[in-house]
Amino acid sequence: SLPPGPPAVPILGNLMWLTRSVADLEFVFRDLCSKYGPVVTIHLGSIPLVIVGDRDLAHEMLVQHGAVFADRPSPNPSLRTPGSSQCTINSTGYGPLWRLLRRNLVTGMLNPSRVRQCADARDWVLRDLINKLRLTAASGDGVVVVKETFQFAMFCLLVFLCFGEKLEEAAVREIEAAEREFLRFVRKLNIFAIAPKLGRYLFRGRWNRLLQFRQRRKEIFLPLIRSRRQQKESKVPGENSFRFSYLDSLLDLEIPDEHGRKLNDEEIIALCAEFLDGGTDTTSTALEWIMANVVKHPTVQEKLAEEVGAETKEEDLQKKPYLKAVVLEGLRRHPPAQFVVTHAVTEEISLGGYTISKDARVNFAVTRMSLDGEKWPDPLEFRPERFLPGGEGEEVDLTGSKEIRMMPFGVGRRICPGMGLALLHLEYFVANLVGEFRWEAADGGEVDLSEKTEFTVVMRNPLRARISSRRE
Numbered sequence: 001s002l003p004p005g006p007p008a009v010p011i012l013g014n015l016m017w018l019t020r021s022v023a024d025l026e027f028v029f030r031d032l033c034s035k036y037g038p039v040v041t042i043h044l045g046s047i048p049l050v051i052v053g054d055r056d057l058a059h060e061m062l063v064q065h066g067a068v069f070a071d072r073p074s075p076n077p078s079l080r081t082p083g084s085s086q087c088t089i090n091s092t093g094y095g096p097l098w099r100l101l102r103r104n105l106v107t108g109m110l111n112p113s114r115v116r117q118c119a120d121a122r123d124w125v126l127r128d129l130i131n132k133l134r135l136t137a138a139s140g141d142g143v144v145v146v147k148e149t150f151q152f153a154m155f156c157l158l159v160f161l162c163f164g165e166k167l168e169e170a171a172v173r174e175i176e177a178a179e180r181e182f183l184r185f186v187r188k189l190n191i192f193a194i195a196p197k198l199g200r201y202l203f204r205g206r207w208n209r210l211l212q213f214r215q216r217r218k219e220i221f222l223p224l225i226r227s228r229r230q231q232k233e234s235k236v237p238g239e240n241s242f243r244f245s246y247l248d249s250l251l252d253l254e255i256p257d258e259h260g261r262k263l264n265d266e267e268i269i270a271l272c273a274e275f276l277d278g279g280t281d282t283t284s285t286a287l288e289w290i291m292a293n294v295v296k297h298p299t300v301q302e303k304l305a306e307e308v309g310a311e312t313k314e315e316d317l318q319k320k321p322y323l324k325a326v327v328l329e330g331l332r333r334h335p336p337a338q339f340v341v342t343h344a345v346t347e348e349i350s351l352g353g354y355t356i357s358k359d360a361r362v363n364f365a366v367t368r369m370s371l372d373g374e375k376w377p378d379p380l381e382f383r384p385e386r387f388l389p390g391g392e393g394e395e396v397d398l399t400g401s402k403e404i405r406m407m408p409f410g411v412g413r414r415i416c417p418g419m420g421l422a423l424l425h426l427e428y429f430v431a432n433l434v435g436e437f438r439w440e441a442a443d444g445g446e447v448d449l450s451e452k453t454e455f456t457v458v459m460r461n462p463l464r465a466r467i468s469s470r471r472e
């Protein structure tokens with residue numbers, strides 16, 4: 001009584017997933033939906049994966065029966081390599097360790113007062129971003145391709161929040177390149193889950209690359225961790241250091257269930273990498289999609305420019321309803337993650353006429369929900385007015401506690417803990433980019449909104465825009 005889906009084909013089913021990852025689910029899911037409806041089961045080898053594209057069922061699962069669906073599949077033991085840890089918030093099972101790590105991130109770094117204290121860092125990154133755009137435009141006939149500049153800005157900011165250190169550009173770029181390359185490589189690791197021993201034998205090159213990636217991450221992160229530990233012990237801050245960082249909270253953290261032991265370096269590396277990977281490309285992708293729509297829709301841009309004025313300070317963001325609406329519409333129309341991180345269930349449960357077995361995995365079709373024409377008339381149109389008073393999205397609640405309308409950050413116990421920070425970053429950057437420059441499609445051309453899936457769903461043809469200062 002699992003939801004319907006194509007029959008499980010043991011060997012072929014396995015082989016199909018050798019080359020695929022969750023990123024490919026969207027294409028598989030779209031096809032299956034037309035045949036089986038909005039809730040389908042596919043088989044990853046012997047494991048059933050239920051994909052839920054129905055908002056009401058998602059609400060029942062993630063909110064009303066949140067505890068049953070809050071677990072994660074155990075990290076793949078065949079990917080364990082000597083000297084590296086798989087300890088991350090997103091992969092830790094629903095239990096005391098997950099609660100401890102998540103609470104530490106939320107209270108140690110993401111609580112509103114801490115976030116406010118990092119305003120200088122945001123200002124510094126914004127100035128640098130604006131200068132880079134201005135220089136590129138001056139040397140390229142006014143035209144900028146924003147993707148890498150946005151990605152780098154988000155990396156600078158998150159590296160700073162993570163390590164509490166204002167690093168040289170080259171050092172940030174090294175971390176960025178290593179993490180991005182790793183994320184691109186991750187989808188090739190399915191083979192080791194399906195056939196651990198044979199996989200390592202047949203795909204020795206791939207396995208060695210995984211070892212190299214982990215070694216490289218260690219070589220980059222360990223000196224930063226050691227230097228911060230030393231500063232804390234000696235109480236002498238470094239020249240470019242900030243008062244606190246995510247790393248500080250990890251260095252102080254003790255695990256009560258393990259006799260108060262501290263995290264080891266490998267665990268700290270894994271958690272720092274998660275912070276960077278979770279908060280950078282997700283936000284820069286959303287920023288690029290929003291700006292693409294701002295370029296495509298001059299009336300939206302002018303209305304926004306009028307609301308935000310020349311420069312927007314963080315404390316003024318609250319007073320900008322149209323800005324908020326533009327950001328929400330961007331997240332609805334182009335959620336950076338088409339699916340959430342796969343959930344595991346803690347006990348067998350019957351819901352919506354189906355029985356979800358304890359061994360099942362569950363994922364949620366985020367994009368399908370945001371583009372549901374029943375809740376969002378003309379769902380493909382970019383119309384921020386939906387989120388203003390009288391619109392169908394007025395007072396939408398992204399946490400989905402009463403009902404799910406859109407869930408770009410997930411919903412329930414595993415909801416993205418970085419949601420508040422991400423919304424702040426998006427509002428702050430969009431406001432100031434529009435306040436600073438007038439944006440037009442490059443070469444008088446159209447803005448192409450077609451997509452492709454990388455770690456997030458990105459623009460197939462990165463945004464090329466002509467910018468000119470609004471101050472002249």
Ligand code: HEM
Pocket residue numbers: 089090091102274275278279280282283286335336337339340341342408409410411413414415416417418419421422
């Ligand atoms: C626009 C930006 C972002 C988007 C769209 C996004 C989206 C998501 C989604 C869909 C999930 C999975 C929820 C689930 O499994 O049900 C998630 C989890 C997570 N995100 Fe984000 N995220 C963003 C920014 C951030 C930021 C800025 C951080 C931290 C600095 C962050 C850290 C995390 C972590 C640690 C998890 C795992 C939570 C858990 O398993 O308990 N994310 N995010």
